[in-house]
């Protein structure tokens with residue numbers, strides 16, 4: 001069969017792009033190396049009847065009304081609002097840092113106005129250079145040394161296996177610090193989880209007469225699909241045969257356990273910045289609201305090798321990415337290829353950003 005477009009990868013990026021082309025009358029083939037669709041946001045119902053996220057907890061949140069409208073064409077969403085607790089000095093406290101966190105960890109009873117002054121005093125009492133040159137400085141410049149040590153220093157070491165001083169200041173971004181008592185993890189106006197799961201949402205995206213799906217096929221090993229346009233959502237460096245070197249990713253060991261108890265912890269996600277080897281524990285039924293006499297939890301252990309999870313924002317990787325992106329631009333300008341998504345652009349995307357970028361790139365072509 002002849003195709004107009006071959007899409008490599010059935011994650012969110014590839015599936016949104018495939019849908020866009022199909023809706024404009026193109027015949028699209030989607031090739032996916034896994035035996036399931038949805039890429040990193042894949043989920044499934046386990047033996048305890050609880051929907052678990054195969055590659056770690058995924059919460060949909062966006063400020064973009066168009067993306068929110070778009071995803072709700074393919075699934076209804078729950079009104080779940082994400083809340084995270086952090087295990088600090090033996091206590092569970094709300095995270096990101098807000099008025100309640102500060103009052104709890106320092107045994108205070110500050111008002112919102114007083115929290116702002118408290119943070120200012122924390123920053124002033126900290127050892128800080130004129131300009132923040134690394135991740136440590138960037139965080140301390142926002143919350144001061146004591147909160148940095150409590151919530152960020154060791155978490156960062158666990159997550160990246162690097163000293164915070166070795167990481168780029170941009171990684172800190174704007175650390176959300178709230179002077180009010182809003183304990184939500186995200187304050188985006190639109191948030192929730194797809195009622196029937198992310199896998200179903202992606203299946204619905206791909207459910208179009210113009211889309212054919214081939215699962216369990218690695219495009220590099222079965223490249224005989226010729227089409228005027230290839231949309232690539234796999235690893236950037238692999239596409240170019242590692243010409244400029246291998247881009248580094250941080251990976252995770254995921255340890256799922258089903259326990260014979262109804263409830264395991266107080267929140268859907270508990271972070272462990274300092275204690276234990278794991279970075280966080282997720283209890284899935286608290287994300288989905290499903291009922292079961294059992295519960296399924298997930299321990300996450302960061303590691304260097306394995307399934308690529310997070311791009312590593314080091315100088316070497318950033319420079320290497322730039323060199324690959326020159327080649328990408330060349331192919332995209334020729335009109336033969338599009339590179340979309342977290343792997344193909346070597347860029348951290350939240351799901352809403354991945355969707356937005358796939359929509360805009362696909363629409364720029366059709």
Ligand SMILES: Cc1cc2nc3c(=O)[nH]c(=O)nc-3n(C[C@H](O)[C@H](O)[C@H](O)COP(=O)(O)OP(=O)(O)OC[C@H]3O[C@@H](n4cnc5c(N)ncnc54)[C@H](O)[C@@H]3O)c2cc1C
Nearest residue numbers: 009011012013033039040056058059219234341342350351
């Ligand atoms: C631990 C973790 C937690 C996250 N939590 C959130 C969250 O809470 N909220 C949020 O908004 N975002 C979250 N994200 C980000 C989210 O996972 C991504 O935005 C989204 O999955 C990106 O989709 P994608 O299609 O670009 O990439 P992917 O999902 O990786 O899809 C790429 C697909 O291409 C396939 N592929 C690659 N190479 C080939 C090949 N050669 N042949 C065939 N197929 C190939 C892959 O198998 C994969 O299915 C999280 C990410 C991680 C790692």
